[in-house]
Amino acid sequence: xxxxxxxxxxxxxxxxxxxxxxxxxxxxxxxxxxxxxxxxxxxxxxxxxxxxxxxxxxxxxxxxxxxxxxxxxxxxxxxxxxxxxxxxxxxxxxxxxxxxxxxxxxxxxxxxxxxxxxxxxxxxxxxxxxxxxxxxxxxxxxxxxxxxxxxxxxxxxxxxxxxxxxxxxxxxxxxxxxxxxxxxxxxxxxxxxxxxxxxxxxxxxxxxxxxxxxxxxxxxxxxxxxxxxxxxxxxxxxxxxxxxxxxxxxxxxxxxxxxxxxxxxxxxxxxxxxxxxxxxxx
Amino acid sequence: xxxxxxxxxxxxxxxxxxxxxxxxxxxxxxxxxxxxxxxxxxxxxxxxxxxxxxxxxxxxxxxxxxxxxxxxxxxxxxxxxxxxxxxxxxxxxxxxxxxxxxxxxxxxxxxxxxxxxxxxxxxxxxxxxxxxxxxxxxxxxxxxxxxxxxxxxxxxxxxxxxxxxxxxxxxxxxxxxxxxxxxxxxxxxxxxxxxxxxxxxxxxxxxxxxxxxxxxxxxxxxxxxxxxxxxxxxxxxxxxxxxxxxxxxxxxxxxxxxxxxxxxxxxxxxxxxxxxxxxxxxxxxxxxxxxxxxxxxxxxxxxxxxxxxxxxxxxxxxxxxxxxxxxxxxxxxxxxxxx
Numbered sequence: 001x002x003x004x005x006x007x008x009x010x011x012x013x014x015x016x017x018x019x020x021x022x023x024x025x026x027x028x029x030x031x032x033x034x035x036x037x038x039x040x041x042x043x044x045x046x047x048x049x050x051x052x053x054x055x056x057x058x059x060x061x062x063x064x065x066x067x068x069x070x071x072x073x074x075x076x077x078x079x080x081x082x083x084x085x086x087x088x089x090x091x092x093x094x095x096x097x098x099x100x101x102x103x104x105x106x107x108x109x110x111x112x113x114x115x116x117x118x119x120x121x122x123x124x125x126x127x128x129x130x131x132x133x134x135x136x137x138x139x140x141x142x143x144x145x146x147x148x149x150x151x152x153x154x155x156x157x158x159x160x161x162x163x164x165x166x167x168x169x170x171x172x173x174x175x176x177x178x179x180x181x182x183x184x185x186x187x188x189x190x191x192x193x194x195x196x197x198x199x200x201x202x203x204x205x206x207x208x209x210x211x212x213x214x215x216x217x218x219x220x221x222x223x224x225x226x227x228x229x230x231x232x233x234x235x236x237x238x239x240x241x242x243x244x245x246x247x248x249x250x251x252x253x254x255x256x257x258x259x260x261x262x263x264x265x266x267x268x269x270x271x272x273x274x275x276x277x278x279x280x281x282x
Numbered sequence: 283x284x285x286x287x288x289x290x291x292x293x294x295x296x297x298x299x300x301x302x303x304x305x306x307x308x309x310x311x312x313x314x315x316x317x318x319x320x321x322x323x324x325x326x327x328x329x330x331x332x333x334x335x336x337x338x339x340x341x342x343x344x345x346x347x348x349x350x351x352x353x354x355x356x357x358x359x360x361x362x363x364x365x366x367x368x369x370x371x372x373x374x375x376x377x378x379x380x381x382x383x384x385x386x387x388x389x390x391x392x393x394x395x396x397x398x399x400x401x402x403x404x405x406x407x408x409x410x411x412x413x414x415x416x417x418x419x420x421x422x423x424x425x426x427x428x429x430x431x432x433x434x435x436x437x438x439x440x441x442x443x444x445x446x447x448x449x450x451x452x453x454x455x456x457x458x459x460x461x462x463x464x465x466x467x468x469x470x471x472x473x474x475x476x477x478x479x480x481x482x483x484x485x486x487x488x489x490x491x492x493x494x495x496x497x498x499x500x501x502x503x504x505x506x507x508x509x510x511x512x513x514x515x516x517x518x519x520x521x522x523x524x525x526x527x528x529x530x531x532x533x534x535x536x537x538x539x540x541x542x543x544x545x546x547x548x549x550x551x552x553x554x555x556x557x558x559x560x561x562x563x564x565x566x567x568x569x570x571x572x573x574x575x576x577x578x579x580x581x582x583x584x585x586x587x588x589x590x591x592x593x594x595x596x597x598x599x600x601x602x603x604x605x606x607x608x609x610x611x612x613x614x615x616x617x618x619x620x621x
Binding site: 062066068109110116117118120121123124126127128129130131132133134135136138139141145157158161162164165168169 | 321342343345347348350352353354355356357358359360361362363364365366383384387388391392393
């Protein structure tokens with residue numbers, strides 16, 4: 001096991017707290033991409049609360065690890081993660097989506113402390129992360145770059161340009177997560193524009209593929225530790241996730257790609273989250 | 283490179299022997315010595331864009347991404363985020379259209395220090411045809427907030443622009459030709475400053491505002507018109523399209539009352555439009571015409587034939603200037619007498 005029982009409990013508690021926070025912000029914001037935020041959250045928690053070399057007191061340190069949220073619409077999960085990690089006061093998130101807030105549906109790196117790239121338009125994050133990993137290599141720096149892409153996002157051709165380059169330049173300092181939640185706006189990914197065999201596609205592009213359950217923090221941790229030891233090929237972690245994970249009425253529901261919550265629904269969501277974590281022993 | 287480039291020693295010989303993009307490549311090498319953070323990027327056009335000269339000198343600071351412009355500009359953004367200073371080169375058409383969103387969203391929106399040298403601007407790749415012509419790039423690039431847009435008159439001005447871009451914060455788009463264009467400048471010491479135009483001919487009857495290849499042609503046309511028609515033609519080299527030199531334009535409005543722009547670009551959205559914006563907002567009237575590609579896709583042919591056809595060579599400029607000299611404009615406050 002990559003995580004000790006203690007670490008696993010700590011990360012579970014963090015993820016639980018963040019899920020509650022995400023529900024609260026979604027309600028205040030009047031709506032958010034909560035489905036894809038909740039599917040991505042456990043990977044963000046493992047990265048930001050265990051594996052990334054970062055310091056909220058020195059957010060621009062040139063040697064810090066980088067993270068690019070290519071599926072920028074998961075900002076509803078990403079911004080609370082950065083706040084919880086100490087990059088800024090979480091009260092700021094009360095204005096999510098509101099006039100002149102630094103926090104909109106998609107993250108703006110020039111406005112959000114701790115955010116390494118402005119994203120939102122799909123298919124842009126992986127090339128940027130590739131540039132960061134190349135930048136580390138060119139400067140002999142040891143930092144690692146992590147990037148998360150959505151599965152539907154992989155329809156965009158620019159990802160595959162970057163996939164080609166990542167393998168060509170042997171970017172073992174780059175780790176990509178595919179948040180494989182199987183849903184896109186218009187329906188199931190495999191129905192709208194199928195990606196399977198997805199692992200074979202990445203392998204054919206020269207990547208090492210690890211397949212996990214991306215909502216199981218222990219599995220996420222193991223995959224990250226394996227990826228950190230890469231010496232030949234860049235690693236892609238295809239993380240099978242549940243869109244809306246933790247909130248029963250949102251899980252795997254296409255319509256919860258973007259949704260809003262009134263206080264009644266929010267209460268139901270909070271109860272569902274507590275129930276899920278009770279079964280997980282947290 | 284056997285010849286040492288010191289930075290201020292371009293000679294007439296260099297200017298006449300080297301193409302615009304070769305001078306760019308050599309200038310970048312010279313800057314690479316002083317700035318270890320400069321990295322070069324190409325999308326399988328290292329030879330055509332002449333950034334390959336930099337590659338030869340600094341192989342470890344050069345990245346060829348293959349034929350993948352979107353990825354290249356995304357990578358450039360990532361490199362800039364790690365503290366490097368990327369110089370990215372591909373053709374103007376692919377920079378401004380294939381990778382427009384990466385330039386806008388990854389580079390300009392994040393206000394990153396990425397310098398773009400877009401070659402084969404306008405119809406400089408003549409016989410290659412419309413797919414390889416860029417007659418929209420200036421309109422596209424100047425609409426991106428944070429972007430600075432420069433269209434150097436020739437190779438010598440390209441050297442000046444590339445050097446100035448290093449010290450100029452944020453993204454810069456420098457548009458060059460294919461490299462076979464003749465030089466206007468014989469020396470680089472004429473006071474090049476980003477955002478400040480250069481008055482290369484003094485005049486009081488009419489002002490020509492030119493950029494890129496039309497600068498040399500406008501100078502020749504002005505000399506001809508003075509000698510043969512006694513016309514006093516002011517010529518402004520508006521090398522920076524954004525931020526545009528408003529002061530020089532308003533001065534031309536009040537002092538010459540006739541303005542004509544010449545650009546290797548669609549008449550919509552480029553130099554002429556930028557100048558028209560300033561004139562319209564000045565509250566002052568003048569006779570005004572913009573010359574470029576008249577909202578058409580350009581024909582195939584050698585560039586010199588295309589420049590002649592679209593009235594962008596000296597003969598075309600002479601003809602257009604004479605037309606504008608016939609145009610009426612309101613001389614006083616009484617508008618009724620004109621109608």
